[in-house]
Amino acid sequence: MTSEAQSFPEAVADAMRAELPMVAERAVEAIIVAVPGYADAFQGPMGRKISGAVELTLRGFLQLAAAGGTADAGTPGGPVVEAAYALGRGEARSGRSMDALLAAYRVGARVSWRDMSATAVAAGLGPESTARFAELVFAYIDRLSAASVAGHADELASSGRARERLLERLAQGLLVGSPHAELVEAAQRAEWAPPRTLTVVVLPAARAQGALVSLDARTLRSTEEVPEIEGMPDRTVLLVPDAEGPARPALLRSLEGREAVVGPARPWWEASGSYARVLRALRLGMVPEERAPLDTDARLAELVLRADEEALTDLRARVLAPLEGLGDTAREKLTETLRSWLLHHGRRDQVAADLFVHPQTVRYRMTQLRQLYGPGLEDPATVLELTVALGVALPARSSDDDEG
Structure with missing residues (x-):
């Protein structure tokens, strides 16, 4: 870059360096006008950071541009890149997109180029070197913009992961039944x-x-x-x-x-x-x-009836004991009929429809059941136990259950 270094002498850099505070001030003023969203931000700590970053950015650029063959003026140095990266993260923490900051970079670059190039030309910088100077300014701004975009994305990713962890901890606390005060605090931390x-x-x-x-x-x-x-x-x-x-x-x-x-x-x-x-x-x-x-x-x-499966099994065995002497098929049919009779409150036609049999078949089966249970089918306590015991659906009927 020796030819470029000769076209950008130290004297020109000195002249522009002397103008930096005023150039930075005018750039900030232009940013406030062009990007209204920053009007309030410039009044607080963020404003001081941005104002300082503008001057730091310009000073860093001039230092690189005057460095001769040892540096590329289009590549910002470490502190400047770090500042741009931090600005991007700050925007994310403030809940803003990158639109405003990138617009500020464009406005700041335009104003800075206008003022600095005028100073450079007045200090003797030729047309060819001035054109090269413009290229370097905007390449430099592009690099800073990229650093800020990276900072913004990293902050969003970091804060997103942190909130996800907080939400996961809140969910776990809810499932295990943590104390109310702890859950309220966890919800506040997770912004939920x-x-x-x-x-x-x-x-x-x-x-x-x-x-x-x-x-x-x-x-x-x-x-x-x-x-x-x-x-x-x-x-x-x-x-x-x-x-x-x-x-x-x-x-x-x-x-x-x-x-x-x-x-x-x-x-x-x-x-x-x-x-x-x-x-x-x-x-x-x-x-x-x-x-x-x-x-x-x-x-x-x-769910209620099956809360204690062992107790339900014992109850069912006890209340169905009168049917134990029957064959498997007869016992299954009478148990099924008894369950439907209980659930339909003895309404014969509804029981018949439920079991897909003739009402006369229901009458015949209930006669058998009354003979087996005796007065128990009229006893409220026995009816309650039978209802609870048979309340859960019984196994499906086999295909050979036909009865006329």
Whole structure:
């Protein structure tokens, strides 16, 4: 770069260097006019940083431009690049895009070039060197712009990852039932506005991302593994805001075909109760249908009856003891009839329709049952025990159950 160094002598650099404070001041004034978004920013600490950065940038450029063959004036030095990078990060922390800063760079470069080139020409810089000077100025600004863009992107990525970690910790605290005060503090740290309620949804991990597209943007996702359940694939937990009441059908529709299990809506700080309900349903072997999600709110009676499977088995064995002397087929038919009779409050036609048999068949079977149970079928306590014991659906009937 020796020829370029000769075309940009130290005397010219000295003349421009003397003008730097005024050039920087005029550049800042022009930026405020051209980029109104910076009018307030220049009044505070950010303004002092930008003003100082303008002069530092110009001084660094002149130092490189006058360095002869030892440097390329289009490549900013370390401190200048670091300052530009820090400006980009500052913009991200302030919640602004890069548009304003890049506009400020363009305005600052134009004003600086206009004033500095006038000084350079007055100090004896020739046309060819002045043109080269223009190229170097704008190449220099391009490098600084790139550094600021990198700083902005890095800050967004860093803050995004940090917030994700905070949201994950909040989700985990909600699932394990952390104290209310701790949850409020965790929500504040994560900048997460608590909803009225949260509804826990557990679904295969591979289907979670697709579900999130149609859910409330405040939906939390836990990265903790769901306790292993035999025969179940890896599952993910979502905590969906305000999906109670009229909003619940929309949630269920959005989860169709995703093998989801949906808990009840609970006050947001009590979401652990919704999670416990879902886990209980899964451990009991309750699974979604082919397309529809498993809505635990629609299966409350079954969940209650199966809360203690061993006790239910014992109760069922005791109340069905009068049928023990029958053959398997007869016992199954009478048990099925007794269950339908209890659920339909003895309405013979409804029982017949439920069992796909003739009403006379229902009458015949109930006669048999009354003979086996005696006055027990009229005893409220016995009827209650039978209803509880038979409330959970019995195994499907075999195909040879025909009866006229």
